[in-house]
Amino acid sequence: MSSTAPLPDHEVTYRKARDLILFGELAPGEAVTIQGIVERLGTGITPAREAIRRLTAEGALRATENRRLMVPELTLEQLQELTYARTGIEPQIARLAAVAIEPEDIDALEQIDEQVNTALRTGDIQAYLRYNHVFHWTLYAHSEAEILMATAASHWLRVGPSLRVMVKGGESTPIPDMHEVAIAALRDGDYEAVGEAIHNDILQGHSNIAHGLDEAD
Known part of the structure; x- marks a missing residue:
């Protein structure tokens, strides 16, 4: 053994x-x-x-x-670069993952997303950052795209901490919930829709970061 x-x-x-x-x-x-x-x-x-x-x-x-x-604070210019990079890579990782994922894996993602939503409702920044990361990387792991995932991981180190602006005193998650859209697309076997949901999830998060940066100026 x-x-x-x-x-x-x-x-x-x-x-x-x-x-x-x-x-x-x-x-x-x-x-x-x-x-x-x-x-x-x-x-x-x-x-x-x-x-x-x-x-x-x-x-x-x-x-x-x-x-x-x-820990660096992002500028709007850096955020724009990260938007280009993440939307170019992560939706493709998600599509590759969608091809290989099993129904029980989708159930697990749904349970993780419940933790994401709980953190948003309760205003728990650290829990949100942790479970949001776990959701994405649990999905991405099914892609087995090691090179793409390594590149995406470097992007997350730069942008991940700034996603704390998604948690604003217990406000609910923005509508529509792109994690839920991705889960539904996974159950339907619609690989392109999975990629589109992750693309829109990234844009949603980055839009909130940009709004926070504007308010700080």
């Missing part, structure tokens, strides 16, 4: 630090230090330094003029 080897400390630390950003524990504009990562994650200085190096290279962290590191 084969067993999976445990991940090295630097990889575990990287993934945990990445999740702090993706799931809103480190918000856009928040400063990040090696010592802070060490204290949050209970890791060593060397793995923390390596995690920060990788996240900086991926654009999830940015050095300010005084050389401090922070």
Whole structure:
């Protein structure tokens, strides 16, 4: 019987630090230090330094003029670039996933989306960011499109934390709910409609981010 080897400390630390950003524990504009990562994650200085190096290279962290590191706040120009990139790649991943997905997998996606909607109703930013990410990546995993998914993952590190604007004091999810549209299309076996739903879901989220950026100016 084969067993999976445990991940090295630097990889575990990287993934945990990445999740702090993706799931809103480190918000856009928040400063990040090696010592802070060490204290949050209970890791060593060397793995923390390596995690920060990788996240900086991926654009999830940015050095300010005084050389401090922070979770970057998107500009409208950067958001536009990410819109082009995400709508060009993720709908195709979703189409590929739709070809291979099984009915029980669609049921699982529906249960995850219930968690997304609960987080939106209750105004739980971290739960929303986590379950929204889980929804997309649970779907995308069925595509087995490793190269496309790796590219999409880098985009999520840049834009994911800013999706916190979708949660506004308990407001309900925007209508129509594109996750529900995607689920219905998956059940119908309509691959193109699945891709279109994910395309529109991205546009919906980015529109809310852009609105938040306009309000901040």
